Amino acid sequence: xxxxxxxxxxxxxxxxxxxxxxxxxxxxxxxxxxxxxxxxxxxxxxxxxxxxxxxxxxxxxxxxxxxxxxxxxxxxxxxxxxxxxxxxxxxxxxxxxxxxxxxxxxxxxxxxxxxxxxxxxxxxxxxxxxxxxxxxxxxxxxxxxxxxxxxxxxxxxxxxxxxxxxxxxxxxxxxx
Amino acid sequence: xxxxxxxxxxxxxxxxxxxxxxxxxxxxxxxxxxxxxxxxxxxxxxxxxxxxxxxxxxxxxxxxxxxxxxxxxxxxxxxxxxxxxxxxxxxxxxxxxxxxxxxxxxxxxxxxxxxxxxxxxxxxxxxxxxxxxxxxxxxxxxxxxxxxxxxxxxxxxxxxxxxxxxxxxxxxxxxxxxxxxxxxxxxxxxxxxxxxxxxxxxxxxxxxxxxxxxxxxxxxxxxxxxxxxxxxxxxxxxxxxxxxxxxxxxxxxxxxxxxxxxxxxxxxxxxxxxxxxxxxxxxxxxxxxxxxxxxxxxxxxxxxxxxxxxxxxxxxxxxxxxxxxxxxxxxxxxxxxxxxxxxxxxxxxxxxxxxxxxxxxxxxxxxxxxxxxxxxxxxxxxxxxxxxxxxxxxxxxxxxx
Numbered sequence: 001x002x003x004x005x006x007x008x009x010x011x012x013x014x015x016x017x018x019x020x021x022x023x024x025x026x027x028x029x030x031x032x033x034x035x036x037x038x039x040x041x042x043x044x045x046x047x048x049x050x051x052x053x054x055x056x057x058x059x060x061x062x063x064x065x066x067x068x069x070x071x072x073x074x075x076x077x078x079x080x081x082x083x084x085x086x087x088x089x090x091x092x093x094x095x096x097x098x099x100x101x102x103x104x105x106x107x108x109x110x111x112x113x114x115x116x117x118x119x120x121x122x123x124x125x126x127x128x129x130x131x132x133x134x135x136x137x138x139x140x141x142x143x144x145x146x147x148x149x150x151x152x153x154x155x156x157x158x159x160x161x162x163x164x165x166x167x168x169x170x171x172x173x174x175x176x
Numbered sequence: 177x178x179x180x181x182x183x184x185x186x187x188x189x190x191x192x193x194x195x196x197x198x199x200x201x202x203x204x205x206x207x208x209x210x211x212x213x214x215x216x217x218x219x220x221x222x223x224x225x226x227x228x229x230x231x232x233x234x235x236x237x238x239x240x241x242x243x244x245x246x247x248x249x250x251x252x253x254x255x256x257x258x259x260x261x262x263x264x265x266x267x268x269x270x271x272x273x274x275x276x277x278x279x280x281x282x283x284x285x286x287x288x289x290x291x292x293x294x295x296x297x298x299x300x301x302x303x304x305x306x307x308x309x310x311x312x313x314x315x316x317x318x319x320x321x322x323x324x325x326x327x328x329x330x331x332x333x334x335x336x337x338x339x340x341x342x343x344x345x346x347x348x349x350x351x352x353x354x355x356x357x358x359x360x361x362x363x364x365x366x367x368x369x370x371x372x373x374x375x376x377x378x379x380x381x382x383x384x385x386x387x388x389x390x391x392x393x394x395x396x397x398x399x400x401x402x403x404x405x406x407x408x409x410x411x412x413x414x415x416x417x418x419x420x421x422x423x424x425x426x427x428x429x430x431x432x433x434x435x436x437x438x439x440x441x442x443x444x445x446x447x448x449x450x451x452x453x454x455x456x457x458x459x460x461x462x463x464x465x466x467x468x469x470x471x472x473x474x475x476x477x478x479x480x481x482x483x484x485x486x487x488x489x490x491x492x493x494x495x496x497x498x499x500x501x502x503x504x505x506x507x508x509x510x511x512x513x514x515x516x517x518x519x520x521x522x523x524x525x526x527x528x529x530x531x532x533x534x535x536x537x538x539x540x541x542x543x544x545x546x547x548x549x550x551x552x553x554x555x556x557x558x559x560x561x562x563x564x565x566x567x568x569x570x571x572x573x574x575x576x577x
Binding site for chain 1: 297301
């Protein structure tokens with residue numbers, strides 16, 4: 001077994017175990033930590049493919065920014081443990097079979113495809129190529145996306161802002 | 177393959193040893209500077225000039241009872257200090273300490289553990305994950321003070337990470353690389369024959385704004401005064417590490433000081449020319465190569481004189497011996513084979529020490545911010561300033577082309 005294969009297997013096992021943990025664990029913070037573990041091991045998988053830049057971005061954006069907000073919100077709301085429910089009839093008779101079918105199909109397709117796991121030779125200008133694509137060839141969609149995000153941000157601000165003169169909604173706080 | 181692995185392991189072990197020692201003595205340094213700033217003596221009892229204080233502290237942390245409060249979330253409570261310390265120390269692996277290559281077992285290797293193309297991004301990735309240590313410690317302790325500290329700190333770190341990252345973009349625009357060694361070598365050269373072209377002074381656009389932004393956000397990012405709201409002792413006891421004791425507390429301590437070192441190293445590399453000497457490397461100025469040994473010799477002589485006059489017998493023995501060792505090192509630094517190799521690490525360490533001194537100085541000079549002031553300052557002043565620096569630098573770069 002080559003070292004590359006070994007690293008891949010370990011990282012893949014950690015990623016899958018983390019992903020299962022996200023669903024199985026009952027406390028939101030534990031699930032969030034598991035999700036961070038998944039992100040980090042995905043970054044490790046990118047590293048084994050010699051995509052250093054993508055790996056760093058994966059950690060900075062997902063583990064470092066998005067998940068911090070998740071954890072922050074969970075802490076702020078002081079969310080307690082989730083309770084396990086019995087599956088609804090819909091989930092039991094439709095969801096489970098469909099899930100199994102999807103899993104089988106994915107396994108079949110991945111098994112049939114001839115994917116090679118060999119790393120492409122590291123390209124020193126990978127960042128250069130990526131930024132040329134992002135800021136030269138596809139600059140219009142890129143800017144459009146950022147404006148879209150800006151609009152969403154402003155919308156959230158407007159919705160969250162209390163109206164001038166409107167009384168604070170006490171009863172909602174008490175209910176929450 | 178095996179020898180490369182072995183060399184890497186040796187480098188990691190050596191670096192780990194140096195970093196942990198440096199962290200221990202950084203605590204001593206901080207206490208001494210703080211004391212002298214306030215007209216006190218600082219640590220003085222354990223060893224001459226309190227030099228053995230870090231050892232005593234370490235022993236204390238190891239031997240104290242490790243109290244775990246009854247209703248903590250055990251797993252998270254346990255991993256939070258581990259996360260903080262591991263990440264803070266591993267970021268230092270990316271820092272290059274000198275231009276020279278050393279040979280171990282016939283393998284030539286640079287003075288850096290991980291010389292990767294995206295060194296800067298990797299450090300930012302590691303520090304951005306470092307938030308979890310503090311946040312999870314605050315949450316898992318199941319105490320209101322800890323939770324408040326963790327909340328404050330995660331909001332603060334996310335906010336200041338923006339200006340921290342943006343303040344560096346100017347440097348990247350000038351250099352066009354993420355590799356830390358390359359970032360340093362691009363800063364070689366002198367304007368008008370004497371002013372070093374470090375990014376702080378470099379044409380076409382000196383990164384003074386960037387440096388100011390970087391330094392302020394770095395202080396906030398490492399949760400130190402005047403931005404230490406996560407552990408504001410006058411408001412929330414000790415913030416996120418209120419419920420930690422013994423070695424788990426020591427891990428937070430180690431993490432904080434290790435990340436101070438990382439941040440100081442980055443400031444040196446990005447803005448102050450890293451290992452480059454502040455003097456032009458011309459034949460007429462070759463005497464500047466003797467500055468390291470001159471500094472060491474002066475320090476050694478000072479130690480001997482101070483030691484001979486020391487009050488306690490222990491100090492009268494230890495300090496002169498230490499002084500003699502330093503004098504011998506100074507003599508070694510004038511040898512032909514060593515003198516060129518020592519230049520890079522010497523200037524690098526000197527600049528780091530200077531940055532760390534400013535760091536400590538700031539902590540013991542400025543009062544703590546209020547939380548709303550902190551957020552307003554970060555978002556409405558520092559962030560636009562960093563953004564302006566990016567715009568101005570890119571304009572300057574385009575104009576030069």
